[in-house]
Amino acid sequence: MNNKWEMVIGLEVHAQLKTSSKLFSSSPNRFGSEPNENVNFIDSGMPGMLPVLNYGCIEKAIKTGFALNFTINKYSVFERKNYFYPDLPQGYQISQFEFPILTEGFINIDADEKQKKIRIERAHLEQDAGKSIHDIDQKYSFIDLNRVGTPLLEIVSYPDLSSADEVVNYMSSLRQILMYIDVCDGNMQEGSLRADVNLSVRKPGEDLGTRCEIKNLNSFKFIRQAIEYEFQRQIEILENGGTIEQNTMLFDTSSGETRAMRSKEFSHDYRYFPDPDLLPVNITQEQIDQIKPTLEELPHEKLERYINELKIEKNISKIIISEKDNTKVFEKMISETDVSPKVIASWLVGDIFAYVKENNFEVLDLLDRTKLIMDLLKLVSEDVISNKAGKEILPKVLSGEGNPNELVKEMGLEQVSDTSELEKIIDEALVGEDENIAKFQGGSDRVLGYFVGKCLKASKGKGNPKLINKILIEKLQK
Amino acid sequence: MKQSISQIKKSLTDKKIGVAELYSEYANKAKANLNNSYNYVIDDDENKLFIEQSQQRYTSGDNLPLDGIPLGIKDLFCTKGIKTSASSKILSNFIPQYESFVTKELLNSGSIFIGKNNCDEFAMGSSNETSHFGPVINPWRSKTSPDDDLVPGGSSGGSAAAVAEGSCVASMGTDTGGSIRQPASLCGIVGLKPTFGSCSRWGIVAFASSLDQAGPLANCVEDAGHILNAINKHDFNDTTSSNHKREDYVSEIHEKMEGKIKIGIPSDYLIDVNQDILNQIENTKKVLSKHEIEFVDVKFTTTDFALSTYYIIAPAEASSNLARYDGIRFGVREDGESLDDIYLNSRTQGFGDEVTRRILIGTYVLSAGYYDAYYRQAQKVRRLIKDDFQRVFNEVDFILTPTTPNEAFKIGDKLDPISMYKNDIYTVPTSLAGLPGISIPSGLSSNGLPLGIQLIGNYFKEKQLLQLAALAEKELAFNE
Numbered sequence: 001m002n003n004k005w006e007m008v009i010g011l012e013v014h015a016q017l018k019t020s021s022k023l024f025s026s027s028p029n030r031f032g033s034e035p036n037e038n039v040n041f042i043d044s045g046m047p048g049m050l051p052v053l054n055y056g057c058i059e060k061a062i063k064t065g066f067a068l069n070f071t072i073n074k075y076s077v078f079e080r081k082n083y084f085y086p087d088l089p090q091g092y093q094i095s096q097f098e099f100p101i102l103t104e105g106f107i108n109i110d111a112d113e114k115q116k117k118i119r120i121e122r123a124h125l126e127q128d129a130g131k132s133i134h135d136i137d138q139k140y141s142f143i144d145l146n147r148v149g150t151p152l153l154e155i156v157s158y159p160d161l162s163s164a165d166e167v168v169n170y171m172s173s174l175r176q177i178l179m180y181i182d183v184c185d186g187n188m189q190e191g192s193l194r195a196d197v198n199l200s201v202r203k204p205g206e207d208l209g210t211r212c213e214i215k216n217l218n219s220f221k222f223i224r225q226a227i228e229y230e231f232q233r234q235i236e237i238l239e240n241g242g243t244i245e246q247n248t249m250l251f252d253t254s255s256g257e258t259r260a261m262r263s264k265e266f267s268h269d270y271r272y273f274p275d276p277d278l279l280p281v282n283i284t285q286e287q288i289d290q291i292k293p294t295l296e297e298l299p300h301e302k303l304e305r306y307i308n309e310l311k312i313e314k315n316i317s318k319i320i321i322s323e324k325d326n327t328k329v330f331e332k333m334i335s336e337t338d339v340s341p342k343v344i345a346s347w348l349v350g351d352i353f354a355y356v357k358e359n360n361f362e363v364l365d366l367l368d369r370t371k372l373i374m375d376l377l378k379l380v381s382e383d384v385i386s387n388k389a390g391k392e393i394l395p396k397v398l399s400g401e402g403n404p405n406e407l408v409k410e411m412g413l414e415q416v417s418d419t420s421e422l423e424k425i426i427d428e429a430l431v432g433e434d435e436n437i438a439k440f441q442g443g444s445d446r447v448l449g450y451f452v453g454k455c456l457k458a459s460k461g462k463g464n465p466k467l468i469n470k471i472l473i474e475k476l477q478k
Numbered sequence: 479m480k481q482s483i484s485q486i487k488k489s490l491t492d493k494k495i496g497v498a499e500l501y502s503e504y505a506n507k508a509k510a511n512l513n514n515s516y517n518y519v520i521d522d523d524e525n526k527l528f529i530e531q532s533q534q535r536y537t538s539g540d541n542l543p544l545d546g547i548p549l550g551i552k553d554l555f556c557t558k559g560i561k562t563s564a565s566s567k568i569l570s571n572f573i574p575q576y577e578s579f580v581t582k583e584l585l586n587s588g589s590i591f592i593g594k595n596n597c598d599e600f601a602m603g604s605s606n607e608t609s610h611f612g613p614v615i616n617p618w619r620s621k622t623s624p625d626d627d628l629v630p631g632g633s634s635g636g637s638a639a640a641v642a643e644g645s646c647v648a649s650m651g652t653d654t655g656g657s658i659r660q661p662a663s664l665c666g667i668v669g670l671k672p673t674f675g676s677c678s679r680w681g682i683v684a685f686a687s688s689l690d691q692a693g694p695l696a697n698c699v700e701d702a703g704h705i706l707n708a709i710n711k712h713d714f715n716d717t718t719s720s721n722h723k724r725e726d727y728v729s730e731i732h733e734k735m736e737g738k739i740k741i742g743i744p745s746d747y748l749i750d751v752n753q754d755i756l757n758q759i760e761n762t763k764k765v766l767s768k769h770e771i772e773f774v775d776v777k778f779t780t781t782d783f784a785l786s787t788y789y790i791i792a793p794a795e796a797s798s799n800l801a802r803y804d805g806i807r808f809g810v811r812e813d814g815e816s817l818d819d820i821y822l823n824s825r826t827q828g829f830g831d832e833v834t835r836r837i838l839i840g841t842y843v844l845s846a847g848y849y850d851a852y853y854r855q856a857q858k859v860r861r862l863i864k865d866d867f868q869r870v871f872n873e874v875d876f877i878l879t880p881t882t883p884n885e886a887f888k889i890g891d892k893l894d895p896i897s898m899y900k901n902d903i904y905t906v907p908t909s910l911a912g913l914p915g916i917s918i919p920s921g922l923s924s925n926g927l928p929l930g931i932q933l934i935g936n937y938f939k940e941k942q943l944l945q946l947a948a949l950a951e952k953e954l955a956f957n958e
Contacts, residue, residue, distance in 0.1 A: 041576055045802040047569065048556045048578060048681040050716050080798050082844070084821055091801020141817075143806075271844035273853060276687035276795050278717050 578681025606635025
């Protein structure tokens with residue numbers, strides 16, 4: 001039934017900017033402080049207080065402009081969005097409306113094995129509101145103004161998204177880019193990145209349907225659940241002959257359902273007008289040009305470089321670039337050694353990440369251990385120890401139990417590359433194997449593997465497999 | 479005749495009078511509060527240290543520009559640790575924990591604050607009748623009906639009355655559409671509104687941000703210059719504060735002005751004006767013509783639209799600026815069953831009628847569907863008004879107008895808002911253009927009440943404007 005319907009989705013993503021102070025006041029922009037600790041007279045809306053623009057936020061917006069292919073507007077205007085709520089002390093939010101700083105951008109996302117271009121209508125700077133806490137007391141709500149005035153960049157896409165997968169890919173691409181360029185810390189749990197989802201349904205080829213906006217989703221899981229639920233809800237209404245009301249919806253994370261918060265009829269009239277306390281923002285070409293060189297390498301640029309220059313497989317490259325922290329560790333590693341990046345990459349996404357995950361490490365914790373890890377990988381690549389021995393030592397290196405050279409000695413894992421010793425092991429291994437020897441000589445390569453395995457076992461894993469292979473062949477061909 | 483700041487400073491320097499004695503002289507009058515000019519008079523104890531320090535500076539011979547000068551402060555300036563109510567019930571218990579930029583500069587210049595002057599609620603009014611603390615009475619009385627209590631004008635009515643009654647040497651006011659110049663005119667004193675952006679708005683309870691400007695009400699032009707010297711400074715905490723070069727507004731105030739001066743008189747301002755008012759203009763023209771000053775007729779094309787433009791823009795900004803008075807974090811809260819009830823009760827009971835009216839007008843003109851017709855249109859007209867002034871300033875150096883269309887009227891006389899708003903007809907265009915204007919007393923009406931003239935200069939021409947005003951003041955000899 002549902003395959004007759006398609007969903008049309010546009011996203012409004014709110015990204016908190018990584019700045020030391022707020023958008024219009026000098027209070028610290030910090031998460032996790034005591035309630036109302038980061039609040040000054042401006043934030044609390046005291047009489048006569050005036051906003052002063054933090055130019056650092058303009059710089060972050062310009063950076064975002066480059067990264068998301070926006071037109072960077074030299075003229076933009078802060079306006080007041082008026083509404084009453086206790087966590088909005090001024091009685092208005094300072095935002096950009098008619099003249100946003102960024103317009104007409106795009107990014108490419110993965111969609112069905114292909115790349116899809118998602119157009120972005122605009123991005124504007126605005127203040128975040130405070131937090132109302134309703135679950136401490138039966139009668140009273142409590143207000144924490146720490147978040148008041150935190151700089152946000154609201155990134156508004158066109159309705160170019162047509163599935164939950166695409167939305168998640170778009171959102172995670174945005175997150176990745178914003179983290180790469182140091183604009184946002186990407187921490188969705190702390191609310192650093194949140195999305196409002198605008199969803200409507202239609203039959204292919206028809207005009208856009210009436211949309212509902214699902215507010216304030218802060219995890220990929222919830223975004224997916226909310227979209228799937230809302231999609232079905234709208235279809236059900238339409239299939240039963242109903243019409244969709246343009247509503248603002250809340251997503252109930254415990255029930256997994258969306259429900260109406262307010263209808264269009266009761267929607268606020270925000271009475272936007274230019275904030276007379278602030279001048280229009282005029283930025284010069286020179287200021288824009290100064291910021292361009294500070295732009296970090298973007299994820300897709302890094303991906304191409306890893307694949308084409310470092311010769312790392314695509315899927316491994318993708319895993320590394322998926323988080324900026326991974327690339328920090330990886331790029332430090334390759335700068336410290338002559339072991340090939342390809343080998344390092346496969347160790348990193350394999351055993352090293354597995355260890356990090358199992359032991360609740362942060363990837364960044366690896367940064368002060370890269371030297372030791374590289375020592376270990378060097379021992380492996382120079383055949384001083386076997387790959388297997390390397391894997392045995394790795395956890396001890398990562399947990400800080402010692403340096404690889406000492407550990408190899410302590411654990412007696414040094415590879416046996418002494419030819420005479422290996423010959424002795426091989427000779428012993430060939431005793432009573434006349435049948436298999438005959439098979440090899442008869443052209444079966446498979447037995448070679450069997451013999452190598454047997455010899456390695458006899459050497460307790462310490463025999464150099466390459467040498468064993470070589471000597472074996474010589475002996476068998478005799 | 480009242481003593482000027484220079485004269486008082488000389489007496490203090492010559493030890494003819496002490497700072498404490500001077501202070502008591504003014505503070506005692508303020509405490510009597512005969513004209514209800516003060517919402518709050520500061521305790522002597524709180525000022526003791528300031529007085530002692532000031533006296534020490536005089537004794538050591540190294541005093542500050544306004545050292546020991548007792549000033550009144552309009553109750554719209556936030557003063558640290560001192561009640562600041564904006565003459566509103568909703569802020570009647572508010573004690574700021576910070577000092578406004580302007581009052582901080584005045585304190586740094588050595589002046590001593592007598593108290594907080596009554597004003598119209600949130601500076602919205604032209605007669606000081608909208609104050610929660612009751613009307614201010616003009617110290618002047620009409621010859622024909624001396625029993626009538628007259629308004630001092632507004633919104634800085636308490637400031638004007640305090641200077642006129644002699645309970646402070648000068649007072650700080652604010653002017654949004656005429657709130658310094660109009661009461662100065664009705665109380666027979668000098669009132670200066672500097673160019674928008676001259677004096678920081680930081681710490682002044684906001685009425686209409688794009689129009690609000692602090693300025694002095696004083697006994698003479700030179701005193702206004704002294705105050706301006708102290709407060710006209712760039713402030714990084716006010717984005718709209720200009721960083722133009724500041725000048726000394728007093729040192730050359732009595733010197734002959736350079737070059738030939740041309741003053742424009744807008745003929746369209748003088749249609750349907752009573753004879754008393756016309757006499758002020760004629761007389762000023764006469765006395766100044768002796769000084770090689772040329773007068774020419776000029777004509778504005780936008781005058782008719784100024785008042786309606788103002789009454790869209792100012793309430794629009796006010797409706798948003800006053801949203802923070804919600805009873806939640808500070809000020810008076812009226813309880814209620816729900817959040818909406820708290821808002822409703824606190825704001826309904828906390829604001830007076832005129833403030834409520836302007837919030838409603840402002841909310842209306844910014845509403846969806848009306849914004850383009852009202853607010854956006856008003857902004858366009860405002861631009862035309864600015865251009866109109868610049869066109870005129872291409873021809874003349876200054877503009878001379880009446881300050882008000884009438885003398886002080888009886889308390890309770892002007893009941894309908896429109897006739898009240900019309901009181902600001904000569905001051906509002908200057909405010910919309912952001913230009914500096916000064917009102918100086920020019921003579922008496924047939925009822926023996928003071929009337930003023932307004933001189934308008936181009937942007938940041940305060941130095942020349944004050945020179946001209948000082949000359950006119952001397953020639954008009956109102957104080958003698």
